[in-house]
Amino acid sequence: MSARVITPRNRGFLFLDSHPAGCKRLVEDMWQAVPGPAADPSPDAPVALVIGSSAGHGLAATVAGLKRVGFHGIGICFEKEPTERRTATAGWYRTAATARYAESTGRDLVFLNGDAFADSMKSHVGDLIEKRFGGRLDYLIYSVAAPRRTDPDTGTTYASVLKPIGQPHSTKTLVFNEDGAPEVREVETEPAEGDDIQQTVAVMGGADWDRWISHLADRGLLAEGFTTAALSYIGSPLTAAIYRQGTIGAAKTHLEATARTLNERLGKLVGGRAVTSVNGAAITQSSTAIPSIALYVGLLRGVLGESLVSPARQLTELWDQLTGTAPLTVDDEGRVRLDTWELADDVQAAVAARWKDATTSNIADLADLEWFQAEVRRLYGFDVPGIDYSRPVETAIPWPTHTP
Incomplete structure (x- = not known):
C-alpha cells in the first residue's frame, strides 16, 4: 500500500504531483456531462482509435465516445507511472478511471501507454485491430500535443517551439506570484529563427497523422466509410501572433492541409473522410x-460565464457529426467548427475591450480568476468538489490491464 496525503506543489501552472481521487472524480463529472447514448448499444459497435486519450480534448473524445457512441477500441497516451517518491501523472489516473467506465458499460477498450509517434506502436495497434477487433477500424481521433517527435524514417528528433514569425511579439500575459496573487505582465517573445518553423511543423503538423492512416490502410484495416478527425484550434485575433500566425499556427495549417489530402485519398479508398475539428x-x-492564453481564457470566462462550452460538450457534438446523429458540417477549408460560440463577434468584442483595459489592479474584476485557478488545479486532481484532501489516498493505481 502507498496511501498518503497529497498536497499540491507547483511551479507556476505546472504541478509536481497529482491526486488520484480528484482525477477520478473529474472523469466521473465529464461522464455525467455527456448525454446518454444516441442509439441503443450494440455488440457490433464501431471500433475507434483515440490517439492522445488521457488529457484535454482527447480525453473528452474518449469519454464522450464511450458514453454517446458506445465504441470499442484503443486509446493511446504517454504517461508516467507512480513511484515511491512521486505520484503518477494525472493522465495515468484519468486513464484508470476511464477504463472503469468502459468495463462497467461492457465496452472493450484497450489503453496503451507509449510513444504514438513510433512505428512500433503503430504495428502493435494494427495487430490489436486485426486480432481483437475483427480487422476493421471505423474511427480515428488524433489529439496529440508534444514537445518533440522522432522521425521513424530518419531517426531525427524534432522539437516544437512557441514563437511568432517574422518579428518579436509583445503581449499581455497572466501570471500568479508565490502568494497566488494575479499579475498582468507584458512579455516579449523573440521570433522564430533557423529551422524553428520546420521543426515545429514536423512535430505538430500532419506528418504523424498521415503515417497512422497510411500504416492502417496498407494493412487493410480501414472499414468502409472510415472517418478520421484531427483536433485543432484557431483562437482569437488577440492571441493570433503567438498562436495561429506563429510556429504552432504553421503546424496547424499543415495539419489542415493533410486533412484535405487524406480526405481525397480515403474517399477513393474506402468511401471515407478526413476532417480537422476546430475546438x-x-x-x-x-x-x-x-x-x-491564460489571460485570454480568463477574460473569455469572465465574458461568457457558464456559457463557455466544455470539452465534453464540444466532443459530444463532434461524435454526433461523425456518426451521422447530426449532419457533418464543414467550412470552406473542410473543418468542423466547434468554436463558433467563442469567435462570435459580440463575444470577441467584449473580450477585446477587457483585454485592452486589463491591468494587475483590475484583472480580478475583468476575468474569472477563481474559475481559472481552480481549473488549473483540477488538471492535476486538486480543488475538485467532494474530495477530502486531508485524507490519505492510494497512489499506486495500476494501469488498466486487458486480456488477450
Missing part, C-alpha cells in the same frame, strides 16, 4: 504553456 478554448496542460 473552442479550454484550460489544458498544453494551453497553459502558451503566452497570453
